Amino acid sequence: MTGGKSTLQAMVPHDADGWRLDRALAVALPTLSRERLKALISSGQVSNAQGALARDPAMKVAPGMRFAVIVPDPTPAHNEAQDIPLTVVFEDEHLIVIDKPAGLVVHPAAGNFDGTLVNALLHHCRGSLSGIGGVERPGIVHRIDKDTSGLMVAAKTDPAHVGLAAQFAKHSIDRRYKAIVAGVPRPGEGKVDAPLARSSADRKKIAIVQDGRGKRAVTHYSTLERFGDAALMECRLETGRTHQVRVHMASIGHPLLGDPVYGRPRREHRDMLSRLNFKRQALHAARLGFTHPVTSAALCFDSEIPRDMQQLFSELRVKLL
Numbered sequence: 569m570t571g572g573k574s575t576l577q578a579m580v581p582h583d584a585d586g587w588r589l590d591r592a593l594a595v596a597l598p599t600l601s602r603e604r605l606k607a608l609i610s611s612g613q614v615s616n617a618q619g620a621l622a623r624d625p626a627m628k629v630a631p632g633m634r635f636a637v638i639v640p641d642p643t644p645a646h647n648e649a650q651d652i653p654l655t656v657v658f659e660d661e662h663l664i665v666i667d668k669p670a671g672l673v674v675h676p677a678a679g680n681f682d683g684t685l686v687n688a689l690l691h692h693c694r695g696s697l698s699g700i701g702g703v704e705r706p707g708i709v710h711r712i713d714k715d716t717s718g719l720m721v722a723a724k725t726d727p728a729h730v731g732l733a734a735q736f737a738k739h740s741i742d743r744r745y746k747a748i749v750a751g752v753p754r755p756g757e758g759k760v761d762a763p764l765a766r767s768s769a770d771r772k773k774i775a776i777v778q779d780g781r782g783k784r785a786v787t788h789y790s791t792l793e794r795f796g797d798a799a800l801m802e803c804r805l806e807t808g809r810t811h812q813v814r815v816h817m818a819s820i821g822h823p824l825l826g827d828p829v830y831g832r833p834r835r836e837h838r839d840m841l842s843r844l845n846f847k848r849q850a851l852h853a854a855r856l857g858f859t860h861p862v863t864s865a866a867l868c869f870d871s872e873i874p875r876d877m878q879q880l881f882s883e884l885r886v887k888l889l
Contacts, residue, residue, distance in 0.1 A: 573640050576600075580633040589614075589635075590625035597637065601726040605637070613638040652688035657869050661696065662728040662862045663721055664689070664706075667871050670717040670848050675708055689722055697724050709733045710741075710808060717874050718745070718853025723861075731861020736808065742857030743805040745813050746792075746873050748850035748880060749822040750834055752799045756791035760816040764809045773829060774811040776819055785809040787816040795884040797836050798825060802854075814849055824849040825880065840883055850877055 578596035580587070590609060594602040606625045608614055614622045617634040655667040666685070668674070673684045689706040690697075697706060707723030709732045723729035735741050765782030767775035776782075786806035793800040799822070803813045814830045817823060823831025826841055827849035833841055841847075857868035873881070 573638050576637045576639060578635050578637055580629045580631050580635075582631045584629060585631050586628055588625060589622060589627040589629050592629045593635065593637065598727055599725065600637075600639070601730045603730070604726055608637060608639065613640075648682055648687055649690035649694055650682060650687040651691050652683065652685075654688050654692055656692075657719065657871070658867070662725050662860070663723050663732070664693065665719060665721045665856065665867075665869055668712055668717060668720050668853075670715050670874065670876070673714045674711045674720070685720070685722075693724055707732070709736055711810075712853055713811065713814075713849070713851075715848035716851045716853065717877075718851075719856035719869055719871050720853070721856060721858065725862075728861045732858065735858055735861070739807055740858070741808070742855060742868065743808060743853065744855035745803045745805070746852045746854045746877070747801045747803055747813060747817065748825045748877065748884070749799055749801055749817050750825055750831065750837060751797065751822050752794050753789065753791060753801070753820065753822050756794075758789060758820075760787045760789070760820060761785075762816065762819060764812060764815060774809070774815050776815060783807070783809055785812050785816065787812060789817070797834070798884050800881065813851060824851055826850050840880075844876070844879055844883060846876060846880055848876075850880060852877055 576597055578593055580592045581595055584592040584595065590602050590606045593605045594600065597605070609622060609625045612621050612623060615636050616622055622635065656664060657667055658665040668685060675686050676682065676684050686706060686708065693706060707729030709723060709729065710720065712718060712720055721732060723732055762776045762785060763779055763782035764774050764785040765777045767773040784807060788804040788806060790802050791799050792802055801817070803817070805812060814824055814827055818830040825833070825837055826846050852871070852873045854873065855868065855870050859865070860867055
């Protein structure tokens with residue numbers, strides 16, 4: 569490696585006759601995603617055995633053809649690496665699974681430029697992040713609301729990022745939430761299939777909209793325990809839209825306890841929430857299951873509900889006795 573760049577040598581595989589150049593190189597160089605290779609080809613970073621630049625990602629290739637691929641060193645992310653404690657559930661060279669506490673913002677944005685999960689991952693994974701999209705950063709393939717706790721996965725390499733994103737797009741990820749809701753749903757299990765989009769009345773909120781205007785959103789729910797005037801629910805996401813569980817449960821008359829946006833506390837819950845100083849939606853990402861995007865191993869992780877939700881759970885049980 570010289571001058572902030574590395575040069576990789578690649579040979580077109582024997583079964584890649586007639587393939588596009590970017591596709592063949594993605595097989596020959598599995599550490600780089602096809603999108604990354606497409607960008608490198610278009611920017612003049614790929615040459616053939618005679619030294620001529622190959623600038624067309626769609627160029628047809630033949631088995632045995634050789635190419636040199638210049639990969640610039642990843643540029644540092646603009647976000648600052650910060651030593652923020654993380655609960656790491658699983659980690660290897662490709663990805664990391666963390667148990668996010670309530671109150672931690674996932675991604676820097678207006679009003680939260682630091683102190684986020686991304687800042688924490690830049691510090692924790694320092695030296696082990698590849699250049700996702702040419703920038704040294706963790707690959708955030710899904711998010712959890714600031715005041716929702718629980719399991720999240722982030723990619724550390726290009727192939728892991730692409731593979732995880734594909735699984736989320738296919739809705740093949742097993743995502744299950746524990747939620748404490750007002751009232752007891754009857755029947756105790758069911759499905760909400762209602763498209764979601766930004767509310768036209770309040771852009772900070774998500775709303776159920778008519779078919780064709782929003783994105784399809786499906787939540788399967790079942791009752792785990794009843795407390796008389798509340799219930800502990802498991803919500804399995806068939807899709808993963810912003811605020812999906814919160815909006816869907818509120819739509820059937822059972823908003824999450826403590827939700828400041830989609831639910832107003834009932835009189836019987838207001839004093840209890842105040843006494844416990846419970847000021848967030850009672851929602852926890854309790855299970856995350858997926859196929860490892862590089863090794864193809866089946867992975868599944870479970871997380872116990874955090875202390876504040878346990879206290880709420882216990883208080884509701886006491887009220888029932």
